[in-house]
Amino acid sequence: MDKVVTTAAEAVEGIADGASLAVGGFGLSGVPDILIQALYEAGTGALHVVSNNCGAMERGLALLLTAGRIARVTGSYIGANREFARQYLAGEVEVEMIPQGTLAERLRAGGSGIPAFYTPAGVGTQVADGGMPWRYDGHGGVALASPPKEVRDFEGTSYVLERAIRTDFALVRAARGDRHGNLVFSKSARNFNPLAAMAGRITVAEVEELVEPGGIDPDQVHLPGIFVQRVLPLTAAQAAEKRIERRTTREARS
Template identity: 80%
Template sequence: MDKVVGSAAEAVADVRDGASLAVGGFGLSGVPDVLLRAVHDAGVGGLGVVSNNCGALDRGLAVLLAAGRVARVTGSYIGANKEFARRYLAGEVEVELIPQGTLAERLRAGGAGIPAFYTPAGVGTQVADGGLPWRYDGAGGVAVASPPKEVREFDGRPHVLERGIRTDFGLVRAAKGDRHGNLVFAKSARNFNPLVAMAGRITVAEVEELVEPGAIDPDQVHLPGVFVQRVVALTPEQAADKQIERRTVAVPGTAGRERR
């Protein structure tokens, strides 16, 4: 039952070229930076990644992307990562952009063993009709476009069929975890991490605080340990190493007033 491994390198040692990774995080919140750097240091490439975004600044998946290790991204947001946008438009990486809620449900469905589901999101757009650029040819043309999806009517309203997502590995970060893999996430880090953990066939969690089994109130567990195969305890320095993606402050004396 003790799922703790000695290091991040050990935890991702079986990630191979061409592996698929579901990666938790929302912006820079809850991103498994230590595990992703261990994947980078292992030298693997040709990776297919599923994540809300592909990292920002020099954090998270941005490290793998900048090194040319990512072949395909399934996500819902490109903004705030100029290198991601450049590689996409240059035809260096294939990108499947899908609505954010659909992405969350595709991960949850995959983890729950549901192969597909219908949703109204995307009906009447290229999400359903096909033609979204998955890969550019580097000269402004589209090399690979998304195929059309099945649309079916329920209660007089059209819905598009979406497939559940399963990946070889799920990489997540939790504020607290025990040796059995039960996890607690902090605030917006809870947005995608539990779903990513469910979608991975092998899920690895880096935890800021490792506690003994029984120390977490069962009612406070956000993700049960059945979804987690490996746990990596972060050092205090690693746990405290967090950045703010966009710092916004108020001008003195203007708080609560409209700025003109």
């Protein structure tokens, strides 16, 4: 039951070239930076990543993307990541864009043993009809487009069939965790982390604070340890580093 590993290299052991990864985080919040750094140092490439976005400010998945280690991204947001946009338009990376709520539910369904579900999101658009550019040819044309999906009516409303997502591995970050893999996330840093963890066949969690079994009130557990196979305790310095993607301030009132 003790799932603790002592090094980041040990935590990502077995993640080979071409592996699929569900990765938690949103922007720079709740991103498993230490595990991503370990993958970068291991030289792992041709990765198929499922995540809300692909990092920002050279942090998170942007580290792997800039190094050319990511072959395919399934996500819902490109945002201000110019390198992500450049690679996509140049045909260097394949991108499947998904409505954000649909992405969340596809991950959750994968972890819950639900193979597919119907949703109204995307009906009447290229999400359902097909034709969304997955890969460009580098010359302004589309090399690979999304196929059409099944659409079915229920009580007069149309719904599109979306398939669950399961990945070889999942990388997540939690505020607290115990040796059995039970996890607690902090505020907005929870974001996609529990869903990504559920979708991975082998889930690795970096935790800012490691406690002994029983140290977390069962009612406070956000993700049960059954979904987690490896736990990496962070150092105090690693846990304390919290980047801010866009800082907005104002003058204090007198």
